[in-house]
Structures are given as structure tokens and as C-alpha cells.
Amino acid sequence: MDASDVVTPPYLAGPLSLLPFAAQLLQPSRIGDPGTGRLFARPYRSVHARLRHWRERGWITTDPHPAIYLHEYSSAGRTVRGIVGTLELGQRGTGPAMSRVLPHEGIHPAQVDELAARMGEMRLNPAPILLVHRGSPALRRLLGDISAAPPTRQFEDAGGQRHRLWAVRAPEELAAIQDEIAPSRALIADGHHRYAAYLRMQAESPGTDADSGLAMLVDHVDTPLQLHAIHRALAGVRLDRALDALTTLGVPVEFRPVAVAAAPDAATLLLTDGHRWALARLPPHPGTVVEYVHDTLLPAIERRSQRVSHHPDPEEAVSTAHRRRGTALILPAPTFEQVLEVAVAGRLLPEKATSFQPKPHLGVLMRSLNDG
Structure with missing residues (x-):
């Protein structure tokens, strides 16, 4: 849709x-x-x-x-x-x-x-x-x-x-x-x-x-209830392209080995193509990491027709990105307080941003x- x-x-x-x-x-x-x-x-x-x-x-x-x-x-x-x-x-x-x-x-x-x-x-x-x-x-x-x-x-x-x-x-x-x-x-x-x-x-x-x-x-x-993140896989978007967009936005990135199950902290976004892992430490910004991804990062990536799929399981997001020659974005779970703040302010989170379990x-x- x-x-x-x-x-x-x-x-x-x-x-x-x-x-x-x-x-x-x-x-x-x-x-x-x-x-x-x-x-x-x-x-x-x-x-x-x-x-x-x-x-x-x-x-x-x-x-x-x-x-x-x-x-x-x-x-x-x-x-x-x-x-x-x-x-x-x-x-x-x-x-x-x-x-x-x-x-x-x-x-x-x-x-x-x-x-x-x-x-x-x-x-x-x-x-x-x-x-x-x-x-x-x-x-x-x-x-x-x-x-x-x-x-x-x-x-x-x-x-x-x-x-x-x-x-x-x-x-x-x-x-x-x-x-x-x-x-x-x-x-x-x-x-x-x-x-x-x-x-x-x-x-x-x-x-x-x-x-x-x-x-x-x-x-x-x-x-x-426990809040879980829903992760993204960007089909056809190479990891280097996503990293270039972050560099343009002034976001520091570092490479390091990371277990796929590792949960990023509240201000960190993990990016991977299944082989290399990069940690992006986002600058202070109003809202949640998933809002930053959709409002700021995705528009900054050159390719305008990204096919974004949603995955509650981070391993599935990584597997999908690898299969489709793309990049997985592993997001931190928002807190209840963050989601409530969004709702009280009358904002909407991107589609499939939360999973209450x-x-x-x-x-x-x-x-x-x-x-x-």
C-alpha cells in the first residue's frame, strides 16, 4: 500500500x-x-x-x-x-x-x-x-x-x-x-x-x-506488554549507499562485528548487508529512531524507489536484505513513554513501527x- x-x-x-x-x-x-x-x-x-x-x-x-x-x-x-x-x-x-x-x-x-x-x-x-x-x-x-x-x-x-x-x-x-x-x-x-x-x-x-x-x-x-522493534530491509540498496547517506547527514558510523541478535541502544541504528556491520549513532533529534529512518535517512538515500519490507525478527531482516542485495536496518525498540508522547502530540509513527507482545x-x- x-x-x-x-x-x-x-x-x-x-x-x-x-x-x-x-x-x-x-x-x-x-x-x-x-x-x-x-x-x-x-x-x-x-x-x-x-x-x-x-x-x-x-x-x-x-x-x-x-x-x-x-x-x-x-x-x-x-x-x-x-x-x-x-x-x-x-x-x-x-x-x-x-x-x-x-x-x-x-x-x-x-x-x-x-x-x-x-x-x-x-x-x-x-x-x-x-x-x-x-x-x-x-x-x-x-x-x-x-x-x-x-x-x-x-x-x-x-x-x-x-x-x-x-x-x-x-x-x-x-x-x-x-x-x-x-x-x-x-x-x-x-x-x-x-x-x-x-x-x-x-x-x-x-x-x-x-x-x-x-x-x-x-x-x-x-x-x-513488551515493546519490540520491527526492522527494515531495503531491497537493492547497497550498504555503502546507505552509509554515504548517513555521512551526508553528519551521522558518525563505525564498523565492528555485531551479533545479529544484539539489541541496539535507544540512539543507535545497526546497518548490515549480512557480511559487514555498521553502527550509526544518531544525533539528538525529536522523536524515535524509526521516525528518523523514515523522515530523514530514507529520503537522503539516492534511490527513490526503495522497496522496504518489515520484519519483527532481526535475523529475517538480515536474510531478506542479503537475498535481495540490499541493506537491513536493525532498529531499537521504542519505549511505551516514547510511543505515548508521539500519540499525545498527534503524530503518527511510520507503518509497522511497534509490536506489543x-x-x-x-x-x-x-x-x-x-x-x-
Whole structure:
């Protein structure tokens, strides 16, 4: 997709609100199973019938009573806990200053249209978008009290993630949760296009189940998600050409042997063609290293038609660059504070700039658009 097609997702005014919903839950043996993705495959208009078939076979159960869910999941030694409910979408904001939900990446309108149509045909929010905020001490105490009780559901899925769920229905607990999250400002960690699709559906069908969309709110202070960099491979751009551009920009570069897995520090960019490794120590500049790469370095490289590919795995970035006679850029991971600063300022990071991990597997909590 052309970067010129990227636009800022709409802003959502406060207060931040998560509402109870009647969850649909996949059988644990089907969560984390790659084959489960076929349930949501084309044609999307058939997904509703497939869901009904799976319910008839007992592979999907529906919670008969709406709730907000405290969902704790563990993956690769890391545990994350968040509140899952339906995010109220009715109040639009005009900018980041008044928004309670803060995007940090742009969206492609065509992809938003496709996702909105897909969810409309499926009559389903198949997974929550992932939001991150700084919760209050009172909220952490409340969720700690809830999680001290036996979970409503507990299991290990087919992909090895362990899950614990607490259904919160007591009116006083629901009210207390709402009071504590209302003033929060939440950063979108995963799901920018789905968030925009939620808002598109709400604008087209106000007063329906589309007035809210499934979301999980994680407290960065309590159980933070880990931020990873997404690295770049520049096909056909020789390492010397990239280094010449850095020299023109006045950036000092040094060669040294570096292990591919080595994580650069916050102000260092690693460049390699798979044989030689160069470290570029970037000058002080506003923003993140990935912004410097896209706003300053790439325009300075003579070749104007760089093919840039994105790789969460640095070794894959190096392998791709070597195969395509290009250069890999190994980036440092931005911090949560840096990403939040970008979002609050109303800036957008380049496409595929962050990876928040771990994410919960698909199917733990789903929400029907026919059941509220």
C-alpha cells in the first residue's frame, strides 16, 4: 500500500467506558490452533452459519449473563492482565487533546472498509483490540481483589498460552471499575484498523450493537506488554549507499562485528548487508529512531524507489536484505513513554513501527453483534 494513502484514525472523546457483554468462548483445544482461522475465512457471510454449527457441536459456548471480564494470560514466561468489555464509541473527538483513545499509527481507508464489511457480514467482533493505559492504584487494588477469588474459567490452550478469566457482574464492582477507567487515556497497542472499522460501523448504524466494539484494556504499570522493534530491509540498496547517506547527514558510523541478535541502544541504528556491520549513532533529534529512518535517512538515500519490507525478527531482516542485495536496518525498540508522547502530540509513527507482545490467542473472548 502507498504510504500516501495513510490517514489518522478518528479520535474518541471521553469518558473512557467499557460495557458488559455476553461473551462467546471457543473450546480451549481450538484456541491457539492454526486451523481455527478457517472459522473466520471467506466467504464472510458464511461465518455466522459456521459459528452456529460450532455452537451446536459444543465447540463454542455463550455466557448467558453479560459481564466485564478480567482476563489474565501467560505466554513465554510473561503474564498480562486486562479488562475486557465493549468500548463505547458514540462520542467523537476533534484531536488528541480531548481524545480518550490515542492512535499512534496511520490507517488505510480501504482496509478499514474491508474490515467493517467483514465484521458486518460475520456479525461478530472476533477478538478485542488491545489498549494500554496507566491504571490508578485503586483500580489495581480492585482487580487484585477480583483475581484473588477462584477464576470463572481456567485453561491452557492448544498454542501453549495459559488463561484465567473472571466474569465481573456485581453492580458495585462494575461501577467501581467504570469510575477508575473513565478518566484514563488509552494507547492503541494492537488493532488500529479494527478500531477505525468499529467507528465506521457505528457511524453507519448508530443506535445498534455497533455503538460499541470489543476491547481489552491493559495497565502498563501492573502487567506491561513488551515493546519490540520491527526492522527494515531495503531491497537493492547497497550498504555503502546507505552509509554515504548517513555521512551526508553528519551521522558518525563505525564498523565492528555485531551479533545479529544484539539489541541496539535507544540512539543507535545497526546497518548490515549480512557480511559487514555498521553502527550509526544518531544525533539528538525529536522523536524515535524509526521516525528518523523514515523522515530523514530514507529520503537522503539516492534511490527513490526503495522497496522496504518489515520484519519483527532481526535475523529475517538480515536474510531478506542479503537475498535481495540490499541493506537491513536493525532498529531499537521504542519505549511505551516514547510511543505515548508521539500519540499525545498527534503524530503518527511510520507503518509497522511497534509490536506489543504477547497478544492473547484468538477465540478466548468473542462478541456477537446479534446478542449485544
